[in-house]
Amino acid sequence: MKVTKEQAQQNKQALLDAAGALFKEHGIDGIGVADVCRQAGLTHGALYKHFADKQDLAAQAFTHAFRAGYDRVSTPKAGKARTLDTYLDAYLSKRVRDDLSKGCPLVSTACETGRQGEAVSRSFADAFVELRSGVEDVLPEAGPVGDKAALANLMVAALVGAMAISRGVVKADRALADEVLEQVHSALGMMQPR
Amino acid sequence: MKVTKEQAQQNKQALLDAAGALFKEHGIDGIGVADVCRQAGLTHGALYKHFADKQDLAAQAFTHAFRAGYDRVSTPKAGKARTLDTYLDAYLSKRVRDDLSKGCPLVSTACETGRQGEAVSRSFADAFVELRSGVEDVLPEAGPVGDKAALANLMVAALVGAMAISRGVVKADRALADEVLEQVHSALGMMQPR
DNA sequence: TGTACATCAGTGAACGCGCGTTCACTGATGTAC
DNA sequence: TGTACATCAGTGAACGCGCGTTCACTGATGTAC
Numbered sequence: 001m002k003v004t005k006e007q008a009q010q011n012k013q014a015l016l017d018a019a020g021a022l023f024k025e026h027g028i029d030g031i032g033v034a035d036v037c038r039q040a041g042l043t044h045g046a047l048y049k050h051f052a053d054k055q056d057l058a059a060q061a062f063t064h065a066f067r068a069g070y071d072r073v074s075t076p077k078a079g080k081a082r083t084l085d086t087y088l089d090a091y092l093s094k095r096v097r098d099d100l101s102k103g104c105p106l107v108s109t110a111c112e113t114g115r116q117g118e119a120v121s122r123s124f125a126d127a128f129v130e131l132r133s134g135v136e137d138v139l140p141e142a143g144p145v146g147d148k149a150a151l152a153n154l155m156v157a158a159l160v161g162a163m164a165i166s167r168g169v170v171k172a173d174r175a176l177a178d179e180v181l182e183q184v185h186s187a188l189g190m191m192q193p194r
Numbered sequence: 195m196k197v198t199k200e201q202a203q204q205n206k207q208a209l210l211d212a213a214g215a216l217f218k219e220h221g222i223d224g225i226g227v228a229d230v231c232r233q234a235g236l237t238h239g240a241l242y243k244h245f246a247d248k249q250d251l252a253a254q255a256f257t258h259a260f261r262a263g264y265d266r267v268s269t270p271k272a273g274k275a276r277t278l279d280t281y282l283d284a285y286l287s288k289r290v291r292d293d294l295s296k297g298c299p300l301v302s303t304a305c306e307t308g309r310q311g312e313a314v315s316r317s318f319a320d321a322f323v324e325l326r327s328g329v330e331d332v333l334p335e336a337g338p339v340g341d342k343a344a345l346a347n348l349m350v351a352a353l354v355g356a357m358a359i360s361r362g363v364v365k366a367d368r369a370l371a372d373e374v375l376e377q378v379h380s381a382l383g384m385m386q387p388r
Numbered sequence: 389t390g391t392a393c394a395t396c397a398g399t400g401a402a403c404g405c406g407c408g409t410t411c412a413c414t415g416a417t418g419t420a421c
Numbered sequence: 422t423g424t425a426c427a428t429c430a431g432t433g434a435a436c437g438c439g440c441g442t443t444c445a446c447t448g449a450t451g452t453a454c
Contacts, residue, residue, distance in 0.1 A: 001431065011431085029221060034406085042431070044409090047408095048409070049430055124366070150380050158348055160354075161351035161356070162347070172312055184347050187347065195448040195449050197396095237399055239443085243396080
């Protein structure tokens, strides 16, 4: 049956929320559209009234999840300046490591994005550029490794890689997983002025 | 029909080779056991004479693929010392970026390893520790970011993250993908003494 | 060396199951009069 | 404001297909005598 335009919009948001969490947790190829729709409180047929196909859903869900998380991190709290530590604490958190449905989709789907289509790659690239730009803004003019641009690329790569590695090893060696997050946090922290 | 012991061993190696390449290219969840067996020149039933299940195959294939690639990179060529650049050139290569079946399985399956079982996590952890140790060996005693251990963690995280990001964005923006590899190469290169 | 036979790697049909997508249908919404 | 009806978000059965795993069977290998 038809629903109000407002309800339809809410349902689309619910689909994006569900897809964001489930794709992060299980991977895009690791969860079915029926599960996403069920979590959103709809049946699977409804999906195709809002999205062209699963790839389209994945691309939009990626952007949606990045926006939600990134705005929370990058918006400075009242009276507090945004610093490099803001990013380090948000991206190298053990709590996020232990809950795959949480965290930045840049990290959760980094490796498999290379196997997805161009639409998902576009969402991924836009998010990366925005995060890299945000990190560059909080860097000092001259650091130990040359220009800010190179350092910002290095930092984002390290954030993504450290979390991926920590998640990869945690089931076999929790201490090693913690060590990776702590050491990368420490190494990156030394690149800003005290 | 039965085959010679030697042939059976060759077939197992062929299964590991095929699994290594196909799991890197499509992800563990993205390719079927029948495809792996077909690429190895066998039918799908034969797999279970060599491996307990798909997870077991994935774990052994990971170690097999890491060994093959890592030994090639870390064994110094006659008369040439192994340096940090050895690792940077091997891990931040555009040629590897553009062929998903190539390269280190640490990079290819980093994100999805968090979703696999403990056996795969064990293989992943062992490979990471070995690579990190190899990188630490070529670092100077005192660098710009504190102790060698922290720097080695940072470097491996950056190598893994940079390749994952470059592969993620390349379908949407090839110039951006190249830039990430080059800038991270440049930033990491400045951390060794000239 | 020759023969009889147990072993077991590999085959391929079959299992139940879930996948992404399509489509005829439903019925409340929202609009035209 | 009241009525008639076109719209369209959502439903759920159905599609063909591929998945991981099992298992009865095959027949060359390798061994015991």
